[in-house]
Amino acid sequence: MRMSAPELIRIVSRDSPMALAQVERVRAELAALHPGVRTEVVPVRTTGDKWLGDLSQVEGKGAFTKEVDAALLSGEADLAVHCVKDVPADRPLPAGTVFAAFLKRDDVRDALVHPDGLTLDELPDGTRVGTSSVRRVAQLAATHPHLRCVPFRGNANRRLAKLAAGEADALLLAVSGLERIGRTDVISEVLSTETMTPPIGAGILALQCREGDRALIEAVSALGDPRTHREATAERMFLHVLQGHCNSPIAGHAQVDRSGELSLRACVFTPDGKVRLNAHEWAGRLDPATLGTSVAVALLRQGAREIIDGIAH
């Protein structure tokens, strides 16, 4: 039996400009699919937005999702929009919630932002690159050891403002994030995924609902993209099996190619970038979650556990 779509959907998300732009995308896609449905936005400020110090001191990654999940579970809102990248994968989703859809994936690549338009290879010795991401720091240390990473947190708009104020000489930011806040004009170079392997879930938005909300789940599941679903599933299972923490330099990119084949390329680094473990496998007849498991096991066999557990968090 087809249930009728709810009359009102209250959408909760972080209150950063990027997060609110994400919500507008969801509202536009919902309006196209269900013209009769009204939507309301419930913005919340998360611990990760308030705390600009080291994330490991505020329970790591859940810092960007905890308050959003709470609003969903308490019934203040019906639908949460998350960057998959910010949703912890080492533990299950909060009990009572499910992903109802993964929206079509955006650009997965990172961009260099340099005020004078230099590329990564053109940056002079000692250039201060603003990033707090252990994944970006480790990869830059390996390939561009003459650059100096300086801790840089806050939402993308605030990071651009801090760059303009001279707190760093260059920045690394996700292309998809800059697209969402309408600031691709600041990009001086888009880095290939070989130069900078993306994080798990890069460029993917997930819609999360209460598990029992069947009518809503049915109404929003049509916004999901099957190919993105396969990629997100492989990447999240990979991270789940590795049990990485917020200070683990882990990167991974699953991709469905033109023939429909799913592959996953992933790496684990030491924080100084001196050791890099690599694995790259095709799914063949494996389902996406099993591919994620297989790639994680390949890295564990190479010593990933020792690297991850050896990093303080």
Ligand SMILES: NCc1[nH]cc(CCC(=O)O)c1CC(=O)O
């Ligand atoms: N850490 C914040 C965050 N969470 C998701 C994105 C980018 C957008 C995405 O990958 O969905 C960003 C900004 C960045 O890393 O530059």
